[in-house]
Amino acid sequence: MSLRNKLVLGILSLLGIVSLGYFILWPADYIIRFQAPALPGTINQTLKIWSSANPNAKEIEQEGSMLSLRQEFQFADSTHVYQWSLDQVHDSLTNVKVYINDPRHSISNRLSTLFYSDTDLKKRAKKTVLDFYAKLVEHKNSFKVEIIGEVEMPTTYTAYIESKSKQYSKAAQMMRQLPLLEGFVVENGIELKGYPFIEITKWDRAHDSIHLRFGYPVVRNEKLIVHPEIKYKRFFGKKALKAIFNGNYINSDRAWYALLNYAEKNGIEVEETPIEIFHNNPNYGGNSMRWKAEIFLPIKEKE
The missing domain is CATH 3.30.530 (Alpha-D-Glucose-1,6-Bisphosphate; Chain A, domain 4)
Structure with a gap:
């Protein structure tokens, strides 16, 4: 085979390899x-x-x-x-x-x-x-997240409703349950002891689904009324990472990711069960950037 033929064959082979790579x-x-x-x-x-x-x-x-x-x-x-x-x-x-x-x-x-x-x-x-x-x-x-760091969450007694939701629907789910919870509290003279909250008990990040408890801290007494949908529970204080979220509560889960990122960067093991405490009532409207929520991610207890 002549040098020219070898050169042509080499060029054709190279083009074939490039074509194989590009098209396949x-x-x-x-x-x-x-x-x-x-x-x-x-x-x-x-x-x-x-x-x-x-x-x-x-x-x-x-x-x-x-x-x-x-x-x-x-x-x-x-x-x-x-x-x-x-x-x-x-x-x-x-x-x-x-x-x-x-x-x-x-x-x-x-x-x-x-x-x-x-x-x-x-x-x-x-x-x-x-x-x-x-x-x-x-x-x-449309929102702001500020990381505060490690804090100690206090022990509280709570009245809450359990439900399941998609992650992006948690605020809508909360608003659906609000009339029942607030009506029950008012009608039965239950004394509140803080802002409304949600506690995520299960977070399936692969499918964007959550199990949540929406409720209020209440003053515990022996005369609390039993209701088929409303439960009572003592929430025991624990160490947690905390962030402040400002913005529409529909998007407050963005702070969950910020806290997960902070935990990973600082080598802190956390439970993926966020807790949110809401300082504003969205029904009153206004500039959502002035709405405030405290977001917590519990720190795993050392064995």
Whole structure:
């Protein structure tokens, strides 16, 4: 074989390897990278809520950890698959990668990319991701979380209602139960001893579901009325991490992620059973940035 033929064969082999990598092994038709000014937990929850309101979004699934999500969009005859990957940089910055594929038109999309700088897939992907980013920034500016650190929670006696809910529906669930709880307290002359609270007894982060207790601290006495839906319990004081949340209580779970992040950074083992104490009544309206909630994450007791 002549030198020229060897050279041609070598070039063709190299092109074959590159083509194999690009058309078969490359992970996506298009990849978008950006930095988001939020913790992964905030991005995760905002992405799910944004997806539920997007008319083109079919479904979104969390794949194992909250750092990986798979999302589908339907655009005309194409189903676009977005694979979101989150990598935290520090307390207020996360690197985000979005791997975008159109399984039915993957080869044609990759061929078009070789000859055109801006394909239809790229235009659609950029518009979609920019729309999410704008929503994320708007959301991030609607609340504030301040980490206080380790505190001792006091012992209290409580009257509460137990229920189950999706994480994003906890505030709505609380408002549904408020008339029953407040009416029962007023009608029976039960003396309150503090602000309303919720205690999360189970938090399934993979499915965004929670078991919660919504109630009030009350003065204990022997004449407390029995009710089929309202229970009583002594809450024993314990050590916990504390944060102050300002904003709409719909989003107060963003402080849960901030406390988890603080615990991990400082090597503190915690129970994933947050407690929230609400200082304001949303029914009175006003600027939600002035609403205050104390958020606690119990510290695991050493054996």
